[in-house]
Amino acid sequence: MKIVAILFLAYLLTRGLKGRVTFPRMMIAVIAAALPSLLIFLQPDLGSAMIFPPILLAVLFGARVPRRYVTLILSPLWAVLAIPNEPLLWVVWGAGIGLWLVLLHLKGERLSKLALFLVVQILLAGFMVKSDDLLWSKVLKPHHRDRLLGFVQTAEGSTRDLTGSDYHLHQSLIAISSGGMTGQGLGEGMQSSHGFIPMMRTDFIFAVIAEELGFAGAMVLFLFLAWLLMNVSKCAGFADTWGECVVVYGVLGMWTAHIFINIGMTMGLSPITGIPLPFVSYGGTSLVSNFVALGLVLSVYRRCRFHENPFT
């Protein structure tokens, strides 16, 4: 679904437009990204649903959508500030929105559109304040709430329930920290060989690599992934057409989100979600779909306007 979504977003943001994405077209693209994300979230598969916003942002960046429109999409994040419903935070929220509207006005945005944006922001903040309990208790599943709470408590350094929702993270951290420089050896990891790490061949494979191959193995993996992402970002700049450039940025956003969320969750830097590590996690579907995405990048690269190698 993610690869098809990237292709469709590229189609929406480039087809029939002459080098400039219009506001209505961008909103259609946002809805097109939100629809599969919502359906997948309701399955419930929070991890896969979380990948669509980074893909959308990357695609909008690749399509050179004006930044003022991108900030409009990111504004729900600012509305989160109003959730505690405290006067000081409302003042900060209002100051932020005011500054944003002034900057938009300086960029040449019409006053009627600014008024519309202001109404949308007020409605959004009001919705956030009134429905935070509904979102927390009805929309999120119990395991989502446990994992989010566990993540916040870990960040605060408070005492954690090591047998409950924090079990995954605790075992993963033990595995990573016990790997040392060269690791405990293939199949010899104390946490992985005894099955303490849940989902250790799929979502938590980075913890197994760090434990069995150590810091050196993890660095080799980082080098491969960084090398790939760097080349893909370079390729986007050499794409022959606008649509191809957007597709490459979409693939880049998808892989970057997967890598950051997956490795982050094994180290306690992001909440635990079921997201595989591209090309590394065990699973045929994930591996083949990543190679299909690689095929798209290769296709763009083969047809790029520099026939000599831009990487030399």
Next chain:
Amino acid sequence: MPFMTVSEILPRSGVGFSGFFREAVFILPALGATLLGIYVLSGAEPEYLNRLFLWQKQGIFALLGLGIAFLVSRIPVPFLLSFAPLLYAANLGLVAWVLTSGTVKGAPAPGSNWADSLISRRRP
């Protein structure tokens, strides 16, 4: 330009060994990460109910994926983009069907994920 003709595609496709070596800047890091994953899987406990080891299964999928990547790389992206709405509608329909059928994606118990339920429905 919804469709490209073969004569438009072929002169720029860069088929040949030089094309392969140029593509290595993408294939090598992806393949390196895949091989590292396969290497780590080779240290995993075998699943005794399966005929293949995890690393063997992953290796087969890696070869399959590499082949598919080469095939996809021969299709121009603008040509794929012309089919994108159709693909999107089909995929969205599939995701909605999975959701409405009441099955759970990635459920651990056999018979409760969508693929298992499809297979068990066809079983006599």
